[in-house]
Amino acid sequence: xxxxxxxxxxxxxxxxxxxxxxxxxxxxxxxxxxxxxxxxxxxxxxxxxxxxxxxxxxxxxxxxxxxxxxxxxxxxxxxxxxxxxxxxxxxxxxxxxxxxxxxxxxxxxxxxxxxxxxxxxxxxxxxxxxxxxxxxxxxxxxxxxxxxxxxxxxxxxxxxxxxxxxxxxxxxxxxxxxxxxxxxxxxxxxxxxxxxxxxxxxxxxxxxxxxxxxxxxxxxxxxxxxxxxxxxxxxxxxxxxxxxxxx
Amino acid sequence: xxxxxxxxxxxxxxxxxxxxxxxxxxxxxxxxxxxxxxxxxxxxxxxxxxxxxxxxxxxxxxxxxxxxxxxxxxxxxxxxxxxxxxxxxxxxxxxxxxxxxxxxxxxxxxxxxxxxxxxxxxxxxxxxxxxxxxxxxxxxxxxxxxxxxxxxxxxxxxxxxxxxxxxxxxxxxxxxxxxxxxxxxxxxxxxxxxxxxxxxxxxxxxxxxxxxxxxxxxxxxxxxxxxxxxxxxxxxxxxxxxxxxxx
DNA sequence: CGGGTGTTTGAAAGACGTCAACCAGAGTGG
DNA sequence: CCACTCTGGTTGACGTCTTTCAAACACCCG
Numbered sequence: 397x398x399x400x401x402x403x404x405x406x407x408x409x410x411x412x413x414x415x416x417x418x419x420x421x422x423x424x425x426x427x428x429x430x431x432x433x434x435x436x437x438x439x440x441x442x443x444x445x446x447x448x449x450x451x452x453x454x455x456x457x458x459x460x461x462x463x464x465x466x467x468x469x470x471x472x473x474x475x476x477x478x479x480x481x482x483x484x485x486x487x488x489x490x491x492x493x494x495x496x497x498x499x500x501x502x503x504x505x506x507x508x509x510x511x512x513x514x515x516x517x518x519x520x521x522x523x524x525x526x527x528x529x530x531x532x533x534x535x536x537x538x539x540x541x542x543x544x545x546x547x548x549x550x551x552x553x554x555x556x557x558x559x560x561x562x563x564x565x566x567x568x569x570x571x572x573x574x575x576x577x578x579x580x581x582x583x584x585x586x587x588x589x590x591x592x593x594x595x596x597x598x599x600x601x602x603x604x605x606x607x608x609x610x611x612x613x614x615x616x617x618x619x620x621x622x623x624x625x626x627x628x629x630x631x632x633x634x635x636x637x638x639x640x641x642x643x
Numbered sequence: 644x645x646x647x648x649x650x651x652x653x654x655x656x657x658x659x660x661x662x663x664x665x666x667x668x669x670x671x672x673x674x675x676x677x678x679x680x681x682x683x684x685x686x687x688x689x690x691x692x693x694x695x696x697x698x699x700x701x702x703x704x705x706x707x708x709x710x711x712x713x714x715x716x717x718x719x720x721x722x723x724x725x726x727x728x729x730x731x732x733x734x735x736x737x738x739x740x741x742x743x744x745x746x747x748x749x750x751x752x753x754x755x756x757x758x759x760x761x762x763x764x765x766x767x768x769x770x771x772x773x774x775x776x777x778x779x780x781x782x783x784x785x786x787x788x789x790x791x792x793x794x795x796x797x798x799x800x801x802x803x804x805x806x807x808x809x810x811x812x813x814x815x816x817x818x819x820x821x822x823x824x825x826x827x828x829x830x831x832x833x834x835x836x837x838x839x840x841x842x843x844x845x846x847x848x849x850x851x852x853x854x855x856x857x858x859x860x861x862x863x864x865x866x867x868x869x870x871x872x873x874x875x876x877x878x879x880x881x882x883x884x885x886x887x888x889x890x
Numbered sequence: 891c892g893g894g895t896g897t898t899t900g901a902a903a904g905a906c907g908t909c910a911a912c913c914a915g916a917g918t919g920g
Numbered sequence: 921c922c923a924c925t926c927t928g929g930t931t932g933a934c935g936t937c938t939t940t941c942a943a944a945c946a947c948c949c950g
Contacts, residue, residue, distance in 0.1 A: 480804050483889060488804040502793025508800055532782045539779065542789050546749025549792065552799035553755055557727050557735040559806035560850030564938070595897065603807030605939055610898055626947090642730060811906070842929065852907055857930055873915090 439537045446530060447520035452513040458499070461510045468527045469499040474517030475592040478509040479600065489601035490555070492593060496582055502545055503528060514592040559603045567602040568612045569640035572622070572631060590628040693774060694767040699760040705746070707757045715774045716746040721764030722839040725756040726847065736848035737802070739840060742829055749792055750775060761839040806850045814849040815859045816887035819869070819878060837875040 450469070452458060458469065461480055476493040490509055493499055499511060503524065531538045554574075558567055572589065580586045591598075595613075599606045613629070616622045621637060623630040631637060697716070699705060705716065708727055723740040737756050740746055746758060750771060778785045801821075805814055819836065827833045838845075842860075846853045860876070863869045868884060870877040878884060 480800060482804070482808065486808040488800075488807045490800045490803050502789070502796055504790065504793050504797065508793075508797040528786075532786065535779045535782065535785065538782065538785055538789070539775075542749070542785070542792065543751065545789065545792050545796065546751050546755075549749055549796050549799060550751065550755040552796060552803065553727060553735075553737045556737050556799065556802050556806060557729070559803060560735045560847075561729065561733040594895095600807075606897080607899085607940085608938060611938095614898070853929080854908080854931085855906060858906095861930070 439534070439540065442530060442534060442537065443522070443527075446522050446526055448522075450519045450521045452517040452519075454513055454515050456513050456517075458511040458513065458517070458519065459507050461508065462506050465500050465504060465507045466524045468501060468503065468522045468524055470520045470522075471495050471497045471499065472518045472520055475514045476511045476517060477514055477593060477597050477601075478511050480509055487600045488603075489593075489597055491551075491601070492597075494578060494582060498541070498544060500524070501541055501548075514597070564602075564604055564608050564612050565616075566640055566642065567604065568598075568609065568616065569637045570643075571598065571602055572629065573637050573641045576631060588625065588628060588630045693769050693777065695769075697766045697768045699764040699766075701760055701762050703760050703764075705758040705760065705764070705766065706754050708755065709753050712747050712751060712754045713771045715748060715750065715769045715771055717767045717769075718742050718744045718746065719765045719767060722761045723758045723764060724761055724840055724844050724848075725758050727756055734847045735850075736840075736844055738798075738848070739844075741825060745788070745791060747771070748788055748795075761844070811849075811851055811855050811859050812863075813887055813889065814851065815845075815856065815863065816884045818845065818849055819876065820884050820888045823878060833878075835872065835875060835877045 447470075449472075450458070452474070458476060459465070459467070471493050473495055476499075477489050478491045478493060478499075479487055479489040481487045492514070493511065499519075500507060502508070531541065558570055562570065575589055575591075576586050579589060584590075593601075595609050596606045598604075599609045602609065604612075613622070613624060617624045619633075621633045623632055696719075697705070699721070705723060706712070706714070718740050720742055723746075724736050725738045725740060725746075726734055726736040728734045739761070740758065746766075747754060749755070778788065805817055809817065822836055822838075823833050826836060831837070840848075842853045842856050845851075846856045849856065851859075860869070860871060864871045866880075868880045870879055
């Protein structure tokens with residue numbers, strides 16, 4: 397379900413349209429990439445010719461943990477969950493990927509996580525070796541990609557703090573405001589957040605159970621902090637959410 | 644301190660065992676570098692004048708979170724704790740740094756964590772800008788540093804799994820075996836582990852309280868799994884610890 | 891309308907946290 | 921040489937937040 401079809405749409409400012417139909421449209425695809433990762437023009441022009449389009453349906457897997465990493469990806473539409481699983485089935489969702497996000501950028505021999513589609517997904521695929529060779533000749537680009545990895549590392553440390561030291565309420569609030577920030581960065585509505593992932597995904601991301609996630613969201617709704625809508629949530633009391641996220 | 648002392652361990656794949664005592668031993672340290680991704684002599688000579696030795700006493704701070712990151716460091720002796728704190732004082736120790744570890748390698752504008760010494764520490768310090776400029780001209784070196792950051796990211800995801808989905812017992816066991824692995828890699832005893840950090844540091848690293856850490860260690864001791872000795876622990880039942888760590 | 895999947899809600903249980911006391915070793919100083 | 925204090929670690933009793941178990945609910949789709 398798209399955000400535009402949500403019953404409640406009357407946001408203060410009209411949400412930036414998310415280019416509804418860029419699939420198969422090379423120009424828009426490139427624009428999307430540049431918008432989200434702030435890749436300089438020269439750099440995206442270098443990368444573009446190497447890319448090949450990939451499409452996934454819901455629940456299809458883009459790659460699996462520990463499988464030889466022979467590709468690097470950039471998400472162009474849709475969303476994916478990134479996760480690891482323990483032998484006994486316990487799962488940790490390390491993050492979610494949205495348009496503009498790189499996958500496999502650290503270019504280790506094997507993927508560090510598994511990735512599968514939360515809904516229809518399109519992505520650009522680069523041959524790892526070709527990508528590597530290209531990047532080798534572009535110190536500026538390589539440094540930029542290194543910076544992106546550094547930011548991911550910083551966010552990973554945020555997650556450690558969240559998982560190690562925050563309460564359920566704080567985790568949920570932090571998750572919502574964090575998602576809001578990411579949506580703003582890729583030009584989506586910042587008031588009504590689409591939640592392409594299920595409650596179980598959120599739970600496995602925040603180190604909680606599905607019941608605790610559901611209960612906490614319900615309570616935030618009752619308290620007038622958020623409004624649960626089909627397919628997402630609407631952030632009502634921004635100030636209180638920010639206070640709870642307490643960075 | 645010369646570049647020849649850079650303990651760049653080839654981390655691309657199977658951990659290369661590193662000589663037992665390289666601290667203060669110039670010759671062995673040179674060998675260490677030679678084991679890494681062929682750093683041409685010219686490059687080392689270029690990098691050498693950039694490094695300056697730093698010494699810290701126990702509890703002194705090397706750098707603080709959010710302060711402008713104008714340096715990159717390599718630990719040469721001792722150990723540090725890396726952490727973030729919330730406004731209300733809750734702390735998350737994101738990791739510990741040992742000889743050979745880089746600090747500030749992601750080269751963002753500001754440090755992502757604070758770092759202070761668990762005991763006497765020495766490190767090599769590089770001016771961030773000079774380091775950056777040098778690395779710019781050495782794609783192989785830059786790629787290698789990127790790889791190291793990628794591995795740190797992968798370990799961060801291990802931590803997420805640990806913090807989000809594992810029990811106290813598993814966290815402690817995983818911490819001990821993980822430390823063991825790191826010690827092996829830098830050529831230290833792999834049976835009796837020195838614990839340069841206090842119980843509180845361990846607790847804040849594993850998302851537990853000091854009491855839970857103490858209790859869990861005591862129980863593992865009673866069960867004959869480990870032996871608590873002054874300043875560290877001795878791993879007795881390796882098999883059981885590995886099973887508990889359950890990767 | 892019925893079945894399947896995903897979400898919500900309630901009651902009970904448990905793992906870990908909190909509070910508080912005690913203990914041990916290392917300095918320190920009389 | 922032995923109190924004395926300080927810091928860090930251990931242990932116990934109790935409390936609570938989150939989980940677990942269970943059931944109901946809602947929505948989608950054939």
